[in-house]
Amino acid sequence: MERFTLSLPSAPCARADAAAALCGVVSSGNLEILVDRGSMADRCDIEVNTSAHGFRDTWEAVLTDAIARHAAGGLALAINDAGATPAVVSLRLDQALEALEDRA
């Protein structure tokens, strides 16, 4: 497993205080994203646990891109990954973050 954490700037999420969600399932080529309340209103804290070694640069690019598309400030994301492709990761991030925005 490769593990790392990131803290990325993002517009504040209106629902950050009540954030609690889980999306996706840990299975081959898939991942789960747990959404909780984060520590800073204008940043998104991200913890990645992935079975694929050596792809940190790709992860950072996909995460930065997704966080820029959404208001994810004040959220903490924890990811358990079993070898999902960047496209799948990106879709799951959209799914997790849009679910919060829909309920805003």
Added chain:
Amino acid sequence: MSRLQRHSWFEADARARIAGLVDADSFRELCGPHERLTSPHLAVLDLPVAFDDGVVVGEATLDGRPVLVGAQQGEFNGGAVGEIHGAKLRGLFERARRTRPAAVLLAIDSGGVRLHEANAGLIAISELMRALLAARADGIPVYGLIGGSCGAFGGMGIVARLCDALVMSEEGRLGLSGPEVIETVKGVDEFDSKDRALVWRVTGGKLRRSLGDATTLVDDDIAAFRDAARSLLARPVPARDLAALDADQFALAQRAARHADARDGLDVWRALGLPDPTAIPMLDAADFNRLLAPLSPTEAA
């Protein structure tokens, strides 16, 4: 209902199955993913963990009556039972003895013990069995639902048959050793696990219903599973005295003798005198149940 309006149980994950099974918005998860009760064994092996360890447990209502619900996540390690996973289910049955719900509903989707966890997994599943039987002995009915891609095999196959009643779809499978295991140990002549049609004729819901292992056969539709669970909930708690056990044992012995030479579900359907056995795998649940009705006094209302 048309196929287009159906929401497949097979395709849904554990949370979607629960959401469609119980009263809307009534489910309250216990030991949920935010508590991060993950497997210490998978972590030691440097393998991916899941925040819910592949099982969702909690309480809800069905038709307004309190129920406890557990649902295995077949996609995570084949729904296999590890130490945490098993402890969550065991805890569900122990809770049932305290809170006395109208039933415990168990959505099984599992190949059995999680082999990575070895003895801890085996102990977990035996504790689960003991807790399930203790809840039943306390008068709480336990109903199993099988319709996921992993079916119910190994220890979870045993757990399935410890339930008071089982709802299955044809897609769901029930057995002890899985087809690949049997082929590996006994050879392809014994069981060709690549022959998908054969695998389903031997382990699928229709054969299990025909043999009396499953109480109800439904289509692969979340609403159909819900309706079947509601029917089970509405009936009296099944008898579990010595006379009922003796009757079960007698029926099983008769069944074993009657179908001793069967090699295929087709042989069983022929022996039962059902017309056109080769057409049975393709029937929908309603047509199949009509066919079976004259033979099945144990069918739930």
